[in-house]
Amino acid sequence: MAEKIKILYLDDEMDNLTGFKATLRLDYQVFTAVNIPGAMEHLEKHPDIRVIFCDQRMPVKTGVEFFEGIRSTHPLPMRILITAYTDIEAVIDSINRGNIFRFVKKPWAEAELISAIEEANKFYQANSMLAIKNEELQKAYSELDKFAYSVSHDIRGPLSGILGAINVAREMYDIAEMKEMLFLMEKSLKKLDTYILSMHDYYSLQRGELQICEIDFKKMTDEFRDIYKVFSNSADITFKVNINQREPFRSDTVPLKLILNNLLSNAFKYQNKNNDAKLVELNIEVNKGVATIVVSDTGIGILGNHLGEIFNLFYRASSQESGSGFGLYNVKSALLKLNGQIEVNSVLNKGTTFKVTVPTK
Amino acid sequence: MKDLSFIIIDDTELDHFIARKVITNANKNFNVKSFLNPYQALEHIAHPDYDEGIKIILVFLDIYMPLMNGFEFVEQFEKLDPKIQEKYYIVALTSSVEVSDINLIRSYKSFKARVTKPVTATGLNTLLTKVGKEYNLETGV
Structure with a gap:
C-alpha cells in the first residue's frame, strides 16, 4: 500500500486538534500543532507534508498571516483555512495573501x-508532476544546446577536413604524400562514423524500452574477445577475461553490451604507448543477483580533476585518440536504465579501473 | 623568408596536414611547427627559441579541442610575458559557424584574426597580406 498522505493541522484549541486527529488518523498521517513554532517544526521535519489546515482565529497571528509567512519557504503544500465565520474581506485576504486552496467551515463535517x-492532494500531485516534467524538459533543452554545438563541430570538423584535403590534392603530385593524406582522411571519416553510431546509441538509450532476457556473460564476452583480438594483436595488448557466473542473470542485452563495449574500447584506446606490458583485464562475477563488472587497464589514466566530469555529455579528458564525448555518458545512461552503479579509480600514467554493478531483473 | 614562421595547434592530424600543405605551397621556406596537444604548444611558446630574425609567428589555433579549447589556451597565453606575447599573432581556426563562438573570439584581444576551416590558399593569402600590412613585412607571397 502507498504511504499515507501527510497532513498538518494548526489550531490554538486543543479540542479541535484532538477531534481532527481522531477523525482522520486512520486514512492519513496527521500532524497537529497548537502554535506556529510547533507547526514550523513539523514542516521542517516533514518536507513532504501535502496539505496544511489552519484555523483563522488564533492569538499572535491569524491563519492568513501564517499562510502568507510560509508562502515562500514552503510553497508546495496545499493550504486550507478553517474558519467559523467569514466576511468577504477575510476571503479576499486569504486568497490573495495566503494563497488558500479551500475553505472549511467550522464546525466541520468529516465528509467535507x-x-x-483528496482535492488538495490531486492538485499537489499535478503540481509536483509539473515540476518533475519541467526539470526533465530543462535537461532536454540543455542537452539539445550541447548537441547543436557538438554537431556543428564534431560533424562539420571532419567534413571540412576532407574538403580541405580534396582541395590540397589538386596540387599534389607525390604518391607517397597522397597516400599519407588518404590515411589521415580515413581516420577522420572513421571518427565521424563512430560519432554518428554513438549518437544513435544515445538516442536509443534515452527513448528505448528495456527488453529483459537471460544473460550468459560467457557467451557475451566471447563476442568481445573476437572483436578485440584484432586490437590486442596489432597493438600488443594482453587481454585477460575472467568470468564467474554460477547463477542465472536477467537483464537487457543492448545496454549491457554498450557498457562493456565502451569501457573495453576505452581501455584499449587509451593505452600508454611507451608501456611494454600493456594489459586490459575484464572480470565479471555474478553473485546473489548482482553482476559486478570490472574493466581495468594499464593506460594513460585520468587526471583527478577530470574524473568528476568524464560522465558528462561531450566531455573529453584526453586529446589522444578519437573520442566523441558520448561514450561514458552513454554508459551512465545505460546504467540508469538498468539501476546499476559505476565507480572509477585512476592513477595518471598507471591505469584506470571501472567497476560496474548491475542487479538482476 | 626569415620574417614569418608558423605554429599549428589542432587535435586533428588531417587538419595539420592540410594547413602545413597550404602554408608550404605558398612558400616552401616557411617554417611550420605542429602541436596536437595545446599544453605542449603553450610550453613551447613560454620558452621561446626562435630565430632572431623572425619578426612574427603566426599561430593557427583550433577553437574546438578537448582538454583545453582555444579560448582556454588564449587565457593562458595572455598570462605570459607581454614581450613574448607581442611576437605571436594568434589566428582562430573554426569549423563551425556558431555565432556564439564568433562573438567570443572577438571578445579576446589576442585573437587577431579568424579563419574558417579548411585553410585554403586564398584564405592564407588574405591573412598574409593583412599581417604584412600591419607589421610592414615582406611576406613573400
Whole structure:
C-alpha cells in the first residue's frame, strides 16, 4: 500500500486538534500543532507534508498571516483555512495573501474534510508532476544546446577536413604524400562514423524500452574477445577475461553490451604507448543477483580533476585518440536504465579501473 | 623568408596536414611547427627559441579541442610575458559557424584574426597580406 498522505493541522484549541486527529488518523498521517513554532517544526521535519489546515482565529497571528509567512519557504503544500465565520474581506485576504486552496467551515463535517484533502492532494500531485516534467524538459533543452554545438563541430570538423584535403590534392603530385593524406582522411571519416553510431546509441538509450532476457556473460564476452583480438594483436595488448557466473542473470542485452563495449574500447584506446606490458583485464562475477563488472587497464589514466566530469555529455579528458564525448555518458545512461552503479579509480600514467554493478531483473 | 614562421595547434592530424600543405605551397621556406596537444604548444611558446630574425609567428589555433579549447589556451597565453606575447599573432581556426563562438573570439584581444576551416590558399593569402600590412613585412607571397 502507498504511504499515507501527510497532513498538518494548526489550531490554538486543543479540542479541535484532538477531534481532527481522531477523525482522520486512520486514512492519513496527521500532524497537529497548537502554535506556529510547533507547526514550523513539523514542516521542517516533514518536507513532504501535502496539505496544511489552519484555523483563522488564533492569538499572535491569524491563519492568513501564517499562510502568507510560509508562502515562500514552503510553497508546495496545499493550504486550507478553517474558519467559523467569514466576511468577504477575510476571503479576499486569504486568497490573495495566503494563497488558500479551500475553505472549511467550522464546525466541520468529516465528509467535507476528506473531500478537501483528496482535492488538495490531486492538485499537489499535478503540481509536483509539473515540476518533475519541467526539470526533465530543462535537461532536454540543455542537452539539445550541447548537441547543436557538438554537431556543428564534431560533424562539420571532419567534413571540412576532407574538403580541405580534396582541395590540397589538386596540387599534389607525390604518391607517397597522397597516400599519407588518404590515411589521415580515413581516420577522420572513421571518427565521424563512430560519432554518428554513438549518437544513435544515445538516442536509443534515452527513448528505448528495456527488453529483459537471460544473460550468459560467457557467451557475451566471447563476442568481445573476437572483436578485440584484432586490437590486442596489432597493438600488443594482453587481454585477460575472467568470468564467474554460477547463477542465472536477467537483464537487457543492448545496454549491457554498450557498457562493456565502451569501457573495453576505452581501455584499449587509451593505452600508454611507451608501456611494454600493456594489459586490459575484464572480470565479471555474478553473485546473489548482482553482476559486478570490472574493466581495468594499464593506460594513460585520468587526471583527478577530470574524473568528476568524464560522465558528462561531450566531455573529453584526453586529446589522444578519437573520442566523441558520448561514450561514458552513454554508459551512465545505460546504467540508469538498468539501476546499476559505476565507480572509477585512476592513477595518471598507471591505469584506470571501472567497476560496474548491475542487479538482476 | 626569415620574417614569418608558423605554429599549428589542432587535435586533428588531417587538419595539420592540410594547413602545413597550404602554408608550404605558398612558400616552401616557411617554417611550420605542429602541436596536437595545446599544453605542449603553450610550453613551447613560454620558452621561446626562435630565430632572431623572425619578426612574427603566426599561430593557427583550433577553437574546438578537448582538454583545453582555444579560448582556454588564449587565457593562458595572455598570462605570459607581454614581450613574448607581442611576437605571436594568434589566428582562430573554426569549423563551425556558431555565432556564439564568433562573438567570443572577438571578445579576446589576442585573437587577431579568424579563419574558417579548411585553410585554403586564398584564405592564407588574405591573412598574409593583412599581417604584412600591419607589421610592414615582406611576406613573400
